[in-house]
Amino acid sequence: MPAATELQLLRFLPFRLNRLAVEVSQNLAQIYRQRYGIDVPEWRILATLGAEGRCTAQAIAASTRMHKTRVSRAVAYLREAGHVRVAGGTADGRETQLQLTPRGRRLYETLVPLALARERELLATLDPVLAAAFLEALDRLETALQLPRTEAALRAGRPEGPRQTARQTSGSTARST
Amino acid sequence: MPAATELQLLRFLPFRLNRLAVEVSQNLAQIYRQRYGIDVPEWRILATLGAEGRCTAQAIAASTRMHKTRVSRAVAYLREAGHVRVAGGTADGRETQLQLTPRGRRLYETLVPLALARERELLATLDPVLAAAFLEALDRLETALQLPRTEAALRAGRPEGPRQTARQTSGSTARST
DNA sequence: CTTCTATAGTTGTGATCGCAACCATCGTAG
């Protein structure tokens, strides 16, 4: 039997992970998309601020692993929409503390149960034993890939990874993702 | 204890899946990105054509769950690059059969072992029992979300799902993802 | 044969993403 050159895309782990993640995200996003007018980046910020109380954009970026420009723009939107406000400056004049407005907190408290319900729904399709194994496997993969798994890990954390930009060679158009 | 309104983003399944998928994808993409000048959509097309021998753009779109425009453009690029060529028309004059060129097949045969190695590497961070459980869980989740898991499922398959477009309301800018 | 609806594939367009560059402030060194 020769070295494996057989690859079924539908059985290929990276592909499956991508597909699953997209599906789950889209699925969940629809819940808060048109109904509440917020999108994934905004949702992540709400979730972070909702749990943390208050923190800087930088902290949000690190925690959500979103690019700081994405955070910046999503925060701008959320402020416009009245969900987030600046919670005064810090000793450090460069950074700005952010927090939810009452309106933002109401939204947060509306969304969290929906999100958790959806999560439970997903895990319910696995029996408890399998679900536990699945989460355990996730933990290990995250560890192997050095993804921060706790707040604590974050504070000590590695800086956000650079995203390679593509195909300067041989093509007329460059791409990424 | 009140209804759960606690949500740790870092422990939230959809977030974790997304993060993991992105990381794995990026990780893998770098292997073939600058070195071979192809990107995720192109890779998927190579993989499909490599395994299928020949098929239509439509079939590729269904199989990879990529939007048909994405397929169209990636195919255009691959044809320009000499990796893919038209393999004559069909009875149906609208569709075009595609297949790898020899050059494309060489690339395919270069990439597949790399991809499989990376996959094995990932799964190796889980011991065999856990890996099996993980894959089993993936299967079940895919089934629950009605994602096609085999070629056979595809042929009978549900049409590709529409991707909801976002936030027409209440904001000045609309977004998606 | 003509008409109407559905499908394969391409192109136009608006939106998001992330990198690079930028501005402002901090902290340290001279």
Added chain:
DNA sequence: CTACGATGGTTGCGATCACAACTATAGAAG
């Protein structure tokens, strides 16, 4: 006190993505 490198945050810009609209062909109905 001033100079300089580092960091928080914003903005410009190029690239991708997916939806909508379009072209062309297929197939059924009249």
